[in-house]
Amino acid sequence: MEGPPGFSDDFQENEVCRLKKALYGLKQSPRAWFGKFTMAMKRYGYKQSNADHTLFYKKRGKLITCLIIYVDDMIITGSDQEEISSLRRNLFTEFEMKDLGGLKYFLGIEVLRSKEGIFISQRKYILDLLAEVGMVDCKPSDTPMIINHKLKIIEGAKAANKERYQRLVGKLIYLAHTRPDIAYAVGVVSQFMHNPQEDHMEAVMRIIRYLKGTIGRGIVFKKNSHLDAEVYTDADWGGNPNDKRSTAGYFTLLGGNLVTWRSKKQKVVSLSSAESEFRGIAKGITEILWLRKIMKEIGAPFKRPVRLKCDNKAAIKISENPVEHDRTKHVEIDRHFIKEKIEDGTIEIPFVKSEDQLADILTKAVGTKAFELVLSKLGIGDPTTQLEGEC
Incomplete structure (x- = not known):
């Protein structure tokens, strides 16, 4: 350990500080630990993801190495075996580490691998x-x-x-x-x-x-021949009996595998079923933008527009209709946000029937x-x- 700033020069040989409070008892200890770890990773040539600050990655040609950290538990993966070995040696040199081997159990989540996938x-x-x-x-x-x-x-x-x-x-x-x-x-x-x-x-x-x-x-992640993304959105209208707010949800599939999902009560009361679906579409698009950002950083950008599937024709028509009228002026920001992403080719919004949407989700995503x-x-x-x- 080093002496506090301003006192370092006064320390003589064999003199030490008496620590009156444990490091783990300090409110700033997590920030200090993560700050030191981040500086170490940057010295090793890794970049910190802007989409997820706990993700660090390094590219060498077509090879990539990724590390993700939660407090003091880390997962290393990638296609560059040489860099993975180098990173482990560097971490063992600078920090006190335990190598737990292949990923089997992480934060209460069991991980099993087979020829069919993870x-x-x-x-x-x-x-x-x-x-x-x-x-x-x-x-x-x-x-x-x-x-x-x-x-x-x-x-x-x-x-x-x-x-x-x-x-x-x-x-x-x-x-x-x-x-x-x-x-x-x-x-x-x-x-x-x-x-x-x-x-x-x-x-x-x-x-x-x-x-x-x-x-x-649980969930199965299979190795498929593509990395196309799909999003399914849906919402009930006024389903909450307390305040008549709607609940919206979405599923995100990447390469045919379920990667993110959410079900959340909306913050405002919707005046129509189309409006509740419309707000659900906006939330699904924000998830798409986050996925696009993180996939681009690790070198696997989306090559075609993401298909966002919705079962409400009115919400789809409002998304594509540039005309302002009384029924849409109170959702103006969401409407322009969705329309902008359709026009720049980020998403497509095809219509899908409710029963087809449910069957597709069950067969493709939920293991x-x-x-x-x-x-x-x-x-x-x-x-x-x-x-x-x-x-």
């Missing part, structure tokens, strides 16, 4: 959650939430344990990282964190019972292969490596 799930996380709530032997539920649930805050209703409710919902939110099938249900129950009631707690327990019957589900089935087909040879470091 399968990620949170099986152990679900089992731990079931054990915590004492529902290991519970009867599974067929769906995560009742159709047309109409959950809302009822005046005078019996309150649930607020601390327990918040803890369970927080775990479910993290679990949605590999389970898009519960994203909507978790989004609904998270709206009552400030004042949970018994009905809300029952909805949370139904999600947990659904997980009991689908423990082995439901059982954990044991993937485990029996494990392969070897993936260059992905996980590291853990300490400052």
